[in-house]
Amino acid sequence: MSQSPLAPAWLDVPDDANALAPAVWSSGATRAATGEIAIAGVTATALAREFGTPLYVVDEADARARATAVKAAFDREFARVGSAARVYYAGKAFLSTQVVRWMLDAGLNIDTCTGGELAVALAAGADPARIGLHGNNKSLAEIDRAVSVGVGAIVIDSLIEIDRVADAAARHGRVQNVRLRINSGVHASTHEYLATAREDQKFGIPLAEAEGTVERIRSRPQLRFLGLHSHIGSQIFESDGFAEAARRLLAVHARLLAGGEVPELNLGGGFGIAYTSVDEPLAFDEIAARFARIVADGAAEAGVPVPIVAIEPGRSIVGPAGATLYEVGTIKDVLVDGEHVRRYVSVDGGMSDNARTALYGADYSVRIANRVTDAAPALVRVAGKHCESGDIVVQADYLPGDVAPGDLLAVPATGAYCWSLASNYNHLGRPPVVAVRDGAARVIVRGETEADLLVRDVILDPVRADEPDRALEGDQ
CATH class of the missing domain: 3.20.20.10 (Alanine racemase)
Structure with a gap:
């Protein structure tokens, strides 16, 4: 398959659009026998079913190992x-x-x-x-x-x-x-x-x-x-x-x-x-x-x-210890320059859970997480659901051409500056953070619900809503 003219120069057409590049994914990320991506032994489908999407997933053993490795390396070299x-x-x-x-x-x-x-x-x-x-x-x-x-x-x-x-x-x-x-x-x-x-x-x-x-x-x-x-x-x-x-x-x-x-x-x-x-x-x-x-x-x-x-x-x-799971919602082929097609795959998150693409033009990778397929690779842009044209999660990557609504997508290397920069734009709740290790998953940061978003709205709290009026009366 030839490279799409819409693809950036650095991006090659993959031999296998299901493959996980080891340098990009955490050490615990694999394809399970079912074809699903599993992180530290927990499949993407199981994670999405239990915790919903979008979902930040942190490979605990990977993060701990990197921390141990950097300290050991600097201790050793500076002792020398x-x-x-x-x-x-x-x-x-x-x-x-x-x-x-x-x-x-x-x-x-x-x-x-x-x-x-x-x-x-x-x-x-x-x-x-x-x-x-x-x-x-x-x-x-x-x-x-x-x-x-x-x-x-x-x-x-x-x-x-x-x-x-x-x-x-x-x-x-x-x-x-x-x-x-x-x-x-x-x-x-x-x-x-x-x-x-x-x-x-x-x-x-x-x-x-x-x-x-x-x-x-x-x-x-x-x-x-x-x-x-x-x-x-x-x-x-x-x-x-x-x-x-x-x-x-x-x-x-x-x-x-x-x-x-x-x-x-x-x-x-x-x-x-x-x-x-x-x-x-x-x-x-x-x-x-x-x-x-x-x-x-x-x-x-x-x-x-x-x-x-x-x-x-x-x-x-x-950073490498983290990945984010999304569910595909809509797929849209857009004709660019009257000649070339860019496929927009929209997911249930976006710049509210990963602002780096919009802020810095950052590049990310993406893979279908719930299955493998032998469909030919197709150039895609993964977009979020926010009311911004710059709401892009992955600017360009290749996914199997049969990517469909309901598929789970996994974006690797999101452990740093994604949760930290997350917002409630368009009143989306910030996703939970789940740590996975040895085949088990647990929440380490609770996700926000609609109730969480409303709890600070003063008008919905009759006691607090009365306070400004009382203050004004006192001033008079």
């Missing part, structure tokens, strides 16, 4: 260069109390960036000393709570936060560990909106201002400076950007040592994953080996000891 590593799970990728516990079990710390994420980590039983707090606009309440519970580190993102964190520490009689986020000017190979170390953006302190800012931090006895922090972007497949960022930061790091201790260097996260069969992410062993060489060489060039290195992977741990 005479240092150590601290691995923080970036909770913004996907956070629930169960996921926090999986990460803690694997020896990871937890990185949070809002009061809500901090609350989840604490509710899961995380030792506050193993929690970090990020954010470019941390509220006074968020800072106060983080200091009061004893979080292990707060990332200073602006000059005003120096006094805010120090004042909170003084109130609570603590000395608070802090890092300073630096805008290194390094541009990662990534989507424009995902690049977070550009000069013209909201995060961090310019590199040229780092030394003066650290001097201000050190002037406050309530603060202990741990080191510089950098994050150059997300979904990164190479290490060149990290190498340049580390080189720039280590030059400043060396000068800062003259004024006091600088035990750490935090290089952030952003390691890419495979969303399609052509994506080639680096394995954790290779990432860790490259990082150790980068930091060791940079430290030698700067003439300083190799610092402890902190990293913050999120997507690379939980």
Whole structure:
């Protein structure tokens, strides 16, 4: 079969439109003897029957194994260069109390960036000393709570936060560990909106201002400076950007040592994953080996000891562990340019459960999950049910040409930034999250019902509905 002219250049016609590309799916994803996709031994049909669709499915063993692997790799490689590593799970990728516990079990710390994420980590039983707090606009309440519970580190993102964190520490009689986020000017190979170390953006302190800012931090006895922090972007497949960022930061790091201790260097996260069969992410062993060489060489060039290195992977741990199940509703062949046909396969979810395609033009893969078929591959676009033309889940992939209403579709690599970015657009409830392991499934985040959507509507609550009127009467 020849390639459709509507297909992107990277997408090849598959020999088998039922096959599961191993790099894209979790380690527990297989085709069962019935032809169904099974994850950790639980079939798509069984999952949909018990929990409904759309449904986020997380392969628990896969997520735990990735967390264990990244920590082991960084521990090993940095021990080889005479240092150590601290691995923080970036909770913004996907956070629930169960996921926090999986990460803690694997020896990871937890990185949070809002009061809500901090609350989840604490509710899961995380030792506050193993929690970090990020954010470019941390509220006074968020800072106060983080200091009061004893979080292990707060990332200073602006000059005003120096006094805010120090004042909170003084109130609570603590000395608070802090890092300073630096805008290194390094541009990662990534989507424009995902690049977070550009000069013209909201995060961090310019590199040229780092030394003066650290001097201000050190002037406050309530603060202990741990080191510089950098994050150059997300979904990164190479290490060149990290190498340049580390080189720039280590030059400043060396000068800062003259004024006091600088035990750490935090290089952030952003390691890419495979969303399609052509994506080639680096394995954790290779990432860790490259990082150790980068930091060791940079430290030698700067003439300083190799610092402890902190990293913050999120997507690379939980992203491949997740998949989303949908049910096909309508199918529509649309004539494009008066000549070529694009098949729109619409499902019962969309941008409310996966905003990344609309936000970033992200590519995903898709497979029929409830059966196999020998029908010839057909180019499809998987669309959602929302009132937006940009409501696309999968921009382009090949499915068997007999895909039909009622079929289940599975979209892999949705463990990161799908539930986290989910919304109630068009008053759809956010789907549940189910963890599967050893042939069993359990809900770890309850899905929202229509009752949940209505419970906050004040007009439907007679007591609350009366309150504004009473307030107005009092003003009079």
